[in-house]
Amino acid sequence: MSEFSLALNDDQLQIQSWIHDFAVNVIRPAAHEWDEREEFPWPIVQEAANIGLYGVDFLLNAFSDSSGLTLPVAIEELFWGDAGIGMAIMGSALAAAGISGNGTPEQAIEWVPQCYGTADKIQLGAFCVSEPDAGSDVSSLRTKAVYDEAKDEWVINGTKAWITNGGIADVHVVVATVDPTLGSRGQASFVVPPGTKGLSQGQKYLKHGIRASHTSEVILDDVRVPGRCLLGGKEKLDAKLARARERLTTGEKQPAMATFEATRPAVGAQALGIARAAYEYSLEYAKERHAFGKPIIMNQAIAFKLANMALEIDASRLLIWRAAWLGRNGGFKNAEGSMSKYKASEVAVRVTEEAIQILGGYGYTREYPVERWHRDAKIHTIFEGTSEIQQLVIARAISGLRIE
Secondary structure, three states: OOOOOOOOOHHHHHHHHHHHHHHHHHHHHHHHHHHHHOOOOHHHHHHHHHOOOOOHHHHHHHHOOOOOOHHHHHHHHHHHHOHHHHHHHHHHHHHHHHHHHHOOHHHHHHHOHHHOEOOOOEOOEEEEOOEOOEOOOHHHOOOEEEEEOOOOEEEEEEEEEEEEOOOOOOEEEEEEEOOHHHHHHHEEEEEEOOOOOOEEEEEEOOOOOOOOOOEEEEEEEEEEEEHHHEOOOHHHHHHHHHHHHOOOOOOOOOHHHHHHHHHHHHHHHHHHHHHHHHHHHHHHHHHHOEEOOEEHHHOHHHHHHHHHHHHHHHHHHHHHHHHHHHHHOOOOOOOHHHHHHHHHHHHHHHHHHHHHHHHHHHHHOOOOOHHHHHHHHHHHHOOOOOHHHHHHHHHHHHHOOOOO
16 A cells, blocks of 8 residues: 655656646647647647557556556646647546456456557547436446347447547447346446447537547447457356346446546546646736736735635645545545545636636637636536536445435
């Protein structure tokens, strides 16, 4: 077990500086263009791959850190650069986490690298859970997987919604129902390999924010995958289903929830990066902008906004770092992962709104980045568990009761 410390080690400081430089020199100059284009920023992701920022080696290095802090530190700097481009670079990590969290070591070795490809040929991963009628309520998934014993294949049918990299990814990780009578306990995760017939992209969503990140429906029409693509293997699934049918506690989380729980501090770090960007920008603006013969920061109304922004950002970071450490060292005790994601996402929305207010009319125009940061911040209160779902998770954890 690693000792918890607020002092980053030399490797973490080096990574923080390295990604910050990439954000300053590559991401920020391109952010406005790709937000306007609403297209996946392949050239920027390629540059990230060229320096080793987009790739399985970087991900493995971050996940192997016993303190748990390397990943949130890296993500904060990336999203400080731009959330849409940051999501394009980090989107494959959710698929990788789904494979690592639910699969065998052998499956992780086979499929996680294929979520990234190589610097010469980059690939993408997509984690497919949400559906048109099942977002926060993952127990209501309608996508079904039926086992064809004669061919040792699973046949998957359904439609997934709001999928990052959906349809354009090489590797899709799909959560599907294998026994509808068991609700969430009757679900399993599958890898759909590159080029599998029957998987296609549905509608691409035109979004309020994070526009450089590709989000779309994924259509699964008689998609056949080999038995080895069932994450965790059939023996483990059969045993879990048998226990569930006997109405015994399996002790196992839903495949989707296991992934989301592990990634919540990382999502909090995304929101944190956006909030910090808006705070720093509006602080400098308030020092330079003069009204009534003095910098506007000399007015308490502005100064107190900035003071509260700084306080809330630091509080969010402390919650994220604690949750990230706990995730590596014994697990969450009181839904600390949800606490960190909930706090940071709500703070990002408030801080970016205050940044617009400080800039006044300029803040409302697309010539300045604060309105983009405000648009980018909002999704963090919605995806990977809405703020209300985080509150529910926290309430259940602190009470020990099944609060509905």
